Every structure is written in structure tokens, then in C-alpha cells.
Amino acid sequence: MKKILLLLVAAVAALTLSSACGSDGSVTLRTTPIGDILANPNRFAEGTVTVKGVVSNPKGLGSMSVFTLSDHSGEIFVYCKHTLAPSSGETVKIQGTVCMPLRYNDYKIVYLKQTQKQH
Secondary structure, eight states: OHHHHHHHHHHHHHSOOOOOOOOOOOOOSOBOOHHHHHHOHHHHBTOEEEEEEEEEEEEEETTEEEEEEEETTEEEEEEEESSOOOOTTOEEEEEEEEEEEEEETTEEEEEEEEEEEEO
16 A cells, blocks of 8 residues: 555656645535545546545645545545645545546556645
8 A cells, every 4th residue: 555655646746736725615515435436437537526534644745745535435545735634534525636547557546636625
């Protein structure tokens, strides 16, 4: 799991992502189960979704952060530029863009680029 997280961090750091995040505005969209996104990432690709779950493995790297978000149906990596990662164990609601899967050997990594967060 650490190798996958490090791969995700390296891949995202290499990308030029221009979205800003950190807005604490209200997120009122329907929550999508993470398992639905993972089961069919192409359906959600480049679209905005709202997910809610428990944070684990938060990592801050300069002006960006990554963490894993888990709900009853699965877990997804979350990337955010210009904001600190939430604390491990914190339950958060995240609105973001589903990014096309990265591939590493037999792993397919789907991740979410955060655009809004609501605790």
C-alpha cells in the first residue's frame, strides 16, 4: 500500500494540476459510494462527485497533500493542492473530480482531485 501511495504522490506531483481547493463552502450534493467510483471509473471520469469517509494515511508534501478516504464500499486516494490534509481518523465530505486510473503493474489507481471539503 505504501508503494501505491508513493506512486500516486509522484504521479500527481509530476502533473500540472491547476484546480484550487480549500474552500469551506457547503457541499450539498448527493454522496457517491466510493465503491461505485472504483467499479466503473470511466463513468465518473473527469466528472465531479461528492464522497464521505474516514481519512487515513494523510501526507503533506509542500503545497499539496494526499490521503486515503474510506467508506463502507471501498477506499480512494484524494489529492489536494494548496491545503493541508485532514487528520487521520477524521470523517470528511469531499467534492472533487475523478481522475482517470493510473496503472502500475497489476494495480489500477483511481484518485479524486479535491475541489471542496466539508467536515
